[in-house]
Amino acid sequence: MIVLGIETSCDETAAGIVRRDADGKASILANVVRAQIEDHAAYGGVVPEIAARAHVAVLDRVVAEALARAGLTVHDLDAVAATSGPGLIGGLLVGAMTGKAIAFAASKPFVAVNHLEGHALTARLTDGVAFPYLLLLVSGGHTQILLVRGVGDYERWGTTIDDALGEAFDKTAKLLGLGHPGGPAVEKAATGGNPSRFALPRPLMDRPGLDFSFAGLKTAVRLAAERAAPLSETDVADLCASFQATVATIVATRARAALERFRAETGIAAPTLVVAGGVAANTAIRTALDAVAEKIGGRLVAPPLALCGDNGVMIAWAGAEHRALGHADALAAPVRARWPLDANAAPKVGHGRLGTKV
Ligand code: KG4
Ligand code: ZN
Numbered sequence: 001m002i003v004l005g006i007e008t009s010c011d012e013t014a015a016g017i018v019r020r021d022a023d024g025k026a027s028i029l030a031n032v033v034r035a036q037i038e039d040h041a042a043y044g045g046v047v048p049e050i051a052a053r054a055h056v057a058v059l060d061r062v063v064a065e066a067l068a069r070a071g072l073t074v075h076d077l078d079a080v081a082a083t084s085g086p087g088l089i090g091g092l093l094v095g096a097m098t099g100k101a102i103a104f105a106a107s108k109p110f111v112a113v114n115h116l117e118g119h120a121l122t123a124r125l126t127d128g129v130a131f132p133y134l135l136l137l138v139s140g141g142h143t144q145i146l147l148v149r150g151v152g153d154y155e156r157w158g159t160t161i162d163d164a165l166g167e168a169f170d171k172t173a174k175l176l177g178l179g180h181p182g183g184p185a186v187e188k189a190a191t192g193g194n195p196s197r198f199a200l201p202r203p204l205m206d207r208p209g210l211d212f213s214f215a216g217l218k219t220a221v222r223l224a225a226e227r228a229a230p231l232s233e234t235d236v237a238d239l240c241a242s243f244q245a246t247v248a249t250i251v252a253t254r255a256r257a258a259l260e261r262f263r264a265e266t267g268i269a270a271p272t273l274v275v276a277g278g279v280a281a282n283t284a285i286r287t288a289l290d291a292v293a294e295k296i297g298g299r300l301v302a303p304p305l306a307l308c309g310d311n312g313v314m315i316a317w318a319g320a321e322h323r324a325l326g327h328a329d330a331l332a333a334p335v336r337a338r339w340p341l342d343a344n345a346a347p348k349v350g351h352g353r354l355g356t357k358v
Pocket of ligand 2: 115119139140277278309310
């Protein structure tokens with residue numbers, strides 16, 4: 001089965017093509033990603049209207065390039081998948097409409113893919129991970145711990161109550177003048193920095209459960225930066241290293257508790273922890289998670305760097321997993337700015353900002 005996947009939910013215009021064999025084996029036939037970094041550079045963040053217009057300007061060429069790289073035409077496809085949420089609504093409309101148009105013109109089934117599921121299932125494409133597994137999803141918009149029972153079958157065990165982890169990296173970078181996107185910039189600046197120079201808080205760590213909070217941490221970085229001003233290059237490196245070490249500890253502590261719960265609930269002695277989303281590219285975080293998984297007798301699966309950030313391959317793969325189960329969506333399928341993986345989990349973002357205890 002050959003599936004084209006289109007991704008336009010944020011600031012990457014991407015198209016990927018994957019082949020899924022009947023036994024579940026995967027191969028990547030094309031992976032084209034056009035980032036919009038320069039389009040948003042002047043604004044210090046992603047501007048939704050600019051993002052949507054940039055997707056319109058390049059998406060047909062990105063799709064054509066993916067087909068050319070794979071040596072295919074739309075008639076060779078078995079399905080077309082497009083991110084239909086969650087994300088910025090303008091971009092979602094561009095990608096979903098394009099996917100539907102191709103599916104309609106070539107008489108192929110269409111799959112409306114949840115962007116988060118694209119991240120969640122990537123480990124099955126790269127490593128053939130079997131269900132169930134534990135997922136730590138860390139991106140610019142989400143920070144969640146999920147039990148992955150199967151395709152379309154998720155149970156949220158923990159989430160951030162305020163900022164997402166990627167957002168905390170981005171805000172830290174912005175206040176230190178490191179540019180956008182902040183994650184890679186903070187990671188680079190942290191190299192050689194002293195991770196124990198600044199003692200930063202670990203919000204929620206004294207409370208049970210698997211939720212996260214990062215808003216207070218960002219404030220603490222700002223206060224530490226103001227106290228140390230004017231900042232030398234060493235100060236910036238030490239702040240970045242301290243921030244990164246703190247979030248790595250927070251994430252690893254929660255992951256360990258989640259792995260223990262996973263073991264108790266599933267009876268699987270050697271659990272698999274999958275880390276996914278843009279922040280999964282961070283080496284300090286990967287290293288901390290790897291140590292936790294090993295300590296508990298399990299293993300960490302992290303996608304290769306090229307598949308951590310947003311891409312069309314993960315959307316194509318999620319589409320292929322759904323097609324393998326016989327799923328397809330109507331061309332009238334809506335796009336959704338908000339689309340949680342676990343529809344039964346109550347929204348929590350905002351609780352932290354309002355000071356509500358959870
Ligand atoms: O998954 P993604 O590409 O887009 C969303 O769906 O949000 O994640 C983007 C986020 C950004 O916040 C970016 O700063 C962060 O992932 N990120 C990183 C690294 N690379 C990207 N954070 C920490 N370390 C990195 N190396
Ligand atoms: Zn993403």
